[in-house]
Amino acid sequence: MSDPLIIGGQKLFSRLFLGTGKFPNNKMIPEAVTASGAQVVTIALRRVDPEFPEENIVNFVPKGCILMPNTSGARNAREAVRIARMARAAGCGNWVKIEVIADNRYLLPDNYETIKATEELAADGFVVLPYVSPDLMVARKLAEVGAAAVMPLGAPIGSNRGLQTRELIRILIEEISLPVIVDAGIGRPSQAAEAMEMGAAAVLVNTAIATAGDPVAMARAFGRAVEAGRAAFLAGPGEVQRYARASSPLTGFLRDED
Amino acid sequence: MSFYKQYQRFKDFDYASFFNRLTDQDIRRIINKNRLSELDYLALLSPRAEKCLEEMAQKAHRLTIQHFGRVILLYTPLYLADYCINSCVYCGFRVQNKFARKKLSLDELESEARVIAGTGLKHILILTGESRKHSPVSYIKECVEILKKYFTSIGIEIYPLEEAEYAELVFAGVDGLTIYQEVYDEQVYSEVHPAGPKRDYRFRLDAPERACRAGIRSVNVGALLGLYDWRTEAFFTGLHANYLQNSYPDVEVSISPPRMRPYPGGAAPRVMVNDKNLVQYMLAFRLFVPRGGISISTRERPELREYLIKLGTTRMSAGSCTAVGGRSGADKSTGQFEISDERDVATMARVIYSHGYQPVYKDWQTI
Amino acid sequence: MKIFLNGKIADFVEGSSIADLVVLKKLNSNYVIVEYNNQIVQKDSWPEIQLKNEDKIEIFQLVGGG
Numbered sequence: 001m002s003d004p005l006i007i008g009g010q011k012l013f014s015r016l017f018l019g020t021g022k023f024p025n026n027k028m029i030p031e032a033v034t035a036s037g038a039q040v041v042t043i044a045l046r047r048v049d050p051e052f053p054e055e056n057i058v059n060f061v062p063k064g065c066i067l068m069p070n071t072s073g074a075r076n077a078r079e080a081v082r083i084a085r086m087a088r089a090a091g092c093g094n095w096v097k098i099e100v101i102a103d104n105r106y107l108l109p110d111n112y113e114t115i116k117a118t119e120e121l122a123a124d125g126f127v128v129l130p131y132v133s134p135d136l137m138v139a140r141k142l143a144e145v146g147a148a149a150v151m152p153l154g155a156p157i158g159s160n161r162g163l164q165t166r167e168l169i170r171i172l173i174e175e176i177s178l179p180v181i182v183d184a185g186i187g188r189p190s191q192a193a194e195a196m197e198m199g200a201a202a203v204l205v206n207t208a209i210a211t212a213g214d215p216v217a218m219a220r221a222f223g224r225a226v227e228a229g230r231a232a233f234l235a236g237p238g239e240v241q242r243y244a245r246a247s248s249p250l251t252g253f254l255r256d257e258d
Numbered sequence: 259m260s261f262y263k264q265y266q267r268f269k270d271f272d273y274a275s276f277f278n279r280l281t282d283q284d285i286r287r288i289i290n291k292n293r294l295s296e297l298d299y300l301a302l303l304s305p306r307a308e309k310c311l312e313e314m315a316q317k318a319h320r321l322t323i324q325h326f327g328r329v330i331l332l333y334t335p336l337y338l339a340d341y342c343i344n345s346c347v348y349c350g351f352r353v354q355n356k357f358a359r360k361k362l363s364l365d366e367l368e369s370e371a372r373v374i375a376g377t378g379l380k381h382i383l384i385l386t387g388e389s390r391k392h393s394p395v396s397y398i399k400e401c402v403e404i405l406k407k408y409f410t411s412i413g414i415e416i417y418p419l420e421e422a423e424y425a426e427l428v429f430a431g432v433d434g435l436t437i438y439q440e441v442y443d444e445q446v447y448s449e450v451h452p453a454g455p456k457r458d459y460r461f462r463l464d465a466p467e468r469a470c471r472a473g474i475r476s477v478n479v480g481a482l483l484g485l486y487d488w489r490t491e492a493f494f495t496g497l498h499a500n501y502l503q504n505s506y507p508d509v510e511v512s513i514s515p516p517r518m519r520p521y522p523g524g525a526a527p528r529v530m531v532n533d534k535n536l537v538q539y540m541l542a543f544r545l546f547v548p549r550g551g552i553s554i555s556t557r558e559r560p561e562l563r564e565y566l567i568k569l570g571t572t573r574m575s576a577g578s579c580t581a582v583g584g585r586s587g588a589d590k591s592t593g594q595f596e597i598s599d600e601r602d603v604a605t606m607a608r609v610i611y612s613h614g615y616q617p618v619y620k621d622w623q624t625i
Numbered sequence: 626m627k628i629f630l631n632g633k634i635a636d637f638v639e640g641s642s643i644a645d646l647v648v649l650k651k652l653n654s655n656y657v658i659v660e661y662n663n664q665i666v667q668k669d670s671w672p673e674i675q676l677k678n679e680d681k682i683e684i685f686q687l688v689g690g691g
Contacts, residue, residue: 019689019690019691020689020690020691021688021689021690021691022689022691023689026689029689042690042691043687043688043689043690044687044688044689044690044691045658045685045686045687045688045690046685046686046688047631047632047683047684047685048631048650048652048657048684048685048686049631050630050631050650050651050652050684053650053651053652053653053686054686054688056653056655056656056686056687057687057688057689057690058656058687069687069690070690070691072690085665086658086660086665086685087658087687089658089665089667090656090658090685090687092687157691184691204691206690206691207691210691
């Protein structure tokens with residue numbers, strides 16, 4: 001069954017977005033991307049250290065993937081906009097993950113600055129996927145200013161703690177018409193599957209794959225978990241019964257009148 | 259934005275075959291869902307769902323307590339004037355009906371307000387017919403100024419206004435709007451409103467939305483049950499409420515399911531809506547919009563109103579009178595329709611307590 | 626001549642261009658992004674931009690990230 005996710009006019013058949021940070025070796029990245037099936041791959045932009053120039057990450061991303069540069073390092077909207085424009089100038093296309101972080105202990109995003117950056121970049125023709133703390137009012141604002149999706153965190157970045165924000169994410173999924181993509185915190189394939197069963201449009205995973213004992217095998221496991229979770233969501237799981245059937249009837253007074 | 263677009267999506271929907279395809283298992287599955295889609299709501303309004311009313315009632319009861327508590331807000335209508343230039347075939351105030359029309363003077367209004375305030379009520383709903391000549395917005399505003407001294411919440415149920423006029427009344431102290439579309443089916447709407455400004459379907463349909471944009475605190479929509487097929491009318495009312503709640507999350511949205519009542523010399527309902535139908539409508543709406551209010555007026559019989567307390571009702575009118583100047587007495591005019599539950603506020607309060615609920619006279623105060 | 630390169634003071638021969646700087650620093654011109662006094666400058670204009678005293682140059686590249 002065809003079940004594409006459409007973002008920024010692009011049809012995506014994989015609902016796993018893969019990050020490329022923290023891999024033990026860049027050569028693993030193409031293998032991991034292929035094993036996971038991911039079509040959207042995130043990258044970052046850094047100042048060059050002229051003493052230790054790094055390899056160009058783009059060379060390790062299989063052709064045909066959508067590059068999604070993030071704005072990590074930005075501490076406010078102005079810096080995020082600057083990074084996004086630079087990434088576009090570098091030939092990364094027009095997708096961008098807005099990430100504005102001014103808190104170094106928990107790495108939690110600054111929702112207010114994120115909205116400002118989203119508004120400016122969406123107006124400038126970017127396909128903007130903002131990374132946020134799950135908050136309904138913020139998500140509504142993001143939709144209003146032209147975000148292409150909303151990416152709430154499940155738990156702090158790199159914490160592998162799973163869907164700690166489950167209830168808030170559930171509310172976003174119910175209330176927001178944009179795709180909701182769970183980003184950050186997903187540590188195991190089962191947690192990715194859980195997010196997909198709840199109705200998330202996709203998940204973004206990096207640390208859990210890049211730091212696994214065997215990143216390529218873990219990438220494959222995540223790809224399958226995301227597919228399974230999505231399939232379960234589409235199948236319509238039976239609802240959990242929270243109450244036993246009450247005993248005293250409330251409609252006993254009704255008679256058939258006709 | 260306009261609800262009209264939503265209406266058009268379902269205007270030519272094949273309701274009969276949708277209802278025919280439903281199974282008992284579909285209904286049970288929908289009742290147990292956390293979040294209902296528009297078509298889930300329609301399914302619960304189907305003839306098939308009638309078998310599952312008790313299960314729907316248990317869930318509706320739980321949801322209502324969860325979101326509102328065991329509480330019934332009491333309010334009462336106050337008719338300011340019965341001048342009207344419309345010809346609604348179902349209404350006692352229609353222009354063709356010859357009777358001595360009346361409009362409260364500000365002194366008379368104050369006497370009425372005093373009598374009502376004496377019962378302890380703090381929420382009032384003021385009504386007029388449609389006559390910009392006899393009851394212009396400036397008159398409504400003068401009335402609001404007086405009523406503010408006696409009531410903490412003032413709702414209006416008057417002819418549809420422009421957004422700026424709503425803003426003017428909100429600024430003056432109005433916090434609620436009740437406006438029934440009467441009938442969502444556009445064809446029938448045109449038949450039962452043969453003349454007068456009310457013929458403008460769209461202007462009325464968009465009125466609640468204009469009020470939302472003007473900063474109103476609560477809106478109440480409804481279809482007059484008896485004018486057309488109640489299942490589709492209930493469906494559109496629910497969609498309308500849901501649309502407003504989604505578009506204006508800061509506004510409290512509620513519905514009324516008023517059934518047509520006789521008035522002197524009036525037309526009979528085109529469609530009979532029995533108690534079971536009314537209950538099914540309330541339950542389906544509660545499951546579809548768990549936080550939506552449901553208003554039950556004194557149009558309904560006393561014993562039925564008591565049963566409905568546990569089936570999703572959040573607001574009830576009490577001590578009602580549909581005639582202008584009906585309370586302070588001397589110069590009472592003809593009523594808009596006959597009321598059915600004549601009990602006064604104190605009696606209603608006792609009755610509500612006896613069912614394990616608390617009657618609330620004052621839910622909020624605008625500051 | 627002193628310029629600010631990625632926030633640090635660096636010494637350069639008077640009259641150097643951005644292209645010279647990139648070669649000197651052994652950077653791969655195919656994938657670095659250069660900001661010259663807060664403006665992104667495209668690669669084809671690098672040879673034409675002569676650096677002046679106290680110019681601000683920022684050089685970026687794409688790296689792994691999530």
